[in-house]
Amino acid sequence: SLRTVNPRGLDPGVVRAELHRALDVWAQNSKLTFREVNDDQADILVFFEKGYHGDGYPFDGPGQILAHAFFPGGGRGGDAHFDEDETWLLLEGDHHHGTSLFAVAAHEFGHSLGLSHSSVAGALMFPWYQGLKPNFQLPDDDRHGIQQLYGPKDDRRTWETIPEYNPQLPHYPTHPPYYPRPPDQPRPPPESPRQPVQPPRQPTQTPRQPPRRLDPIPPDYPEKPTKKPHRKSGKPDSCDTSYDAISVIRREVFIFKGRYIWRIGDNGLYAGYPAETHRMWNDLPKNYTHIDAVYERGDKKIVFFIGKQYYLYNGNELERGFPKPLTNLGLPESLEKIDGAMVWGHNGKTYFFSGTMYWKFDEDVGKVELDYPRDMSMWSGVGYNIDTVFQWKNGKTYFFKGKGFWKFNDLRMRVENERQTPSAPFWMGCPHELERPSEPRDVLPPKEELDIKPLPSQSGTASMCSITFLTVLTLHSMFTLSYHL
Incomplete structure (x- = not known):
């Protein structure tokens, strides 16, 4: 469900057509079917947002962060957010002067459906923005991934909604449209600050006693076995x-x-x-x-x-x-x-x-x-x-x-x-x-x-915060990029 009525500078009808086309990439290769509804409870809610928009992961204006999405689950699970300040290209536009909405949406919807990144170069879920060629066909690696989750299309059974997918999993970013070679003598830069997430961080342990x-x-x-021994x-x-x-x-x-x-x-x-x-x-x-x-x-x-x-x-x-x-x-x-x-x-x-x-x-x-x-x-x-x-x-x-x-x-x-x-x-x-x-x-x-x-050993308690992470899609930068581990 497209929840932003009039994305800035874009024809809403064409935007919806591109989103339908991106979802169809997955529908044509699995048992999934999609139906657009005007409902805040839809499995995938699509927003065009600027800057801070309430999920703890602000957009940064033109360039760099293009979009992010959440894996399936409750709350924001399955939702996809696109940076409204980007130059989005509709249909078969000039990709040298903007970013293909279809390409980004198809990738992000893969995460919305539960797919992680692929290590196969050329795959739609490869973690680098690549754009998509005309008459795009889903690569084998992505097809196998979506069919592993939802089954192949040749089965007559279909879904009208996306199945609940638990537990919630984080997404990971998509980076510039090339594969970087690290310099011969890189020094990992200082850690970049991270935005707070909900719920707030908590320590995983509180030591109270000296280590055991x-x-x-x-x-x-040797002992006489009471049962047939394990091999x-x-x-x-x-x-x-x-x-x-x-x-x-x-x-x-x-x-x-x-x-x-x-x-x-x-x-x-x-x-x-x-x-x-x-x-x-x-x-x-x-x-x-x-x-x-x-x-x-x-x-x-x-x-x-x-x-x-x-x-x-x-x-x-x-x-x-x-x-x-x-x-x-x-x-x-x-x-x-x-x-x-x-x-x-x-x-x-x-x-x-x-x-x-x-x-x-x-x-x-x-x-x-x-x-x-x-x-x-x-x-x-x-x-x-x-x-x-x-x-x-x-x-x-x-x-x-x-x-x-x-x-x-x-x-x-x-x-x-x-x-x-x-x-x-x-x-x-x-x-x-x-x-x-x-x-x-x-x-x-x-x-x-x-x-x-x-x-x-150590005595203490360990607690795990259950949180929802998201993926960000990064655009190619003209400046030298620093990669840190």
Whole structure:
């Protein structure tokens, strides 16, 4: 429903025709049907607004922010807002002297229907404004996405309204019409101020007591099973394996592979490892095969990612109400898993990595930040589909893939060496089978046998704000753009 009766400088009839055409892009490729109604309760309300317009995300006049929209849900869910100060082109206008309303609306309506950004260049949901060619046909990636949510068009069943889609998910911005290459030596600029959102931010924890301690792993005594035992994966070879997840927990390195962990302290690798992970965190699901990612929050609580859920631990104890779905963090419903998670020492912010994209997470709000995800190419030399990532106590960031890793230069935003370093000799003290770049001698202490000591944990409460985020569409600027992580 178009709720702005007379958009400035535009013919309302032609505007409505362009909006119909944009919605039809999705209707022609799914079971969805759309019907215009004059009703404030319509599933998608369309407004042309200026500056501050009541949702906490003001427009900025001509250029830069073009439009924003909300994922389906209650309240503003599904609505799309367009900056009235922009030069909107109707029908097949000259796109060099304005912005195609059809192109922007088709993209934004994709978000209104529940689609996140695509990493496929040329897709309608690719996070860069591209305009649309005459006789536009929906690319395969977008078609598969909308059909995954609503089914293919060849089924006779249709909807007259958009199904309720919960939980509400954030949108992410669409950027200039080109794919930026980061400079060789970029320095992330200061964080840009963010507009307040409703409800107001609240702290995620209120520490009240000294940290609890992680219980040590008990001896592995054999027990007579009362039921048919669960099939266990074999113990990994310390000198010949990749890693699923790595994190510094209580200033010790924990390396996860399958259902096992290694633990590295100040004096090297502990004796008795690898050990089964559930012996330390026994509330993990019984049928899990591996941990996708782990990180320790600022309040010393530990977050585990397994598939489409995450678990919050205070020491060895699972917090009440967990596990929870990844969508609670503002991540898209379509996301199958997290590849890696870390608190980046360069700015103290939390980052999630998955496939070709990464997100910055706001620990105070409990959601990923507004203008994410972004492409992994910003972490130059790392590539896509990492196995894990973490920041060690020396302040260096390490990305892992296969049986090797890269040390990352946080200031230059690129790997220090394009060639991987083998993981096993460096982290497990295994024999050097391949020549590798020299590392500082104090990076990893020598391996010794030590008694296993318990580690402290944190007591407190965690709260997540349930909020609705939106996506913004950014126009190409003639000025040099600064990109920050």
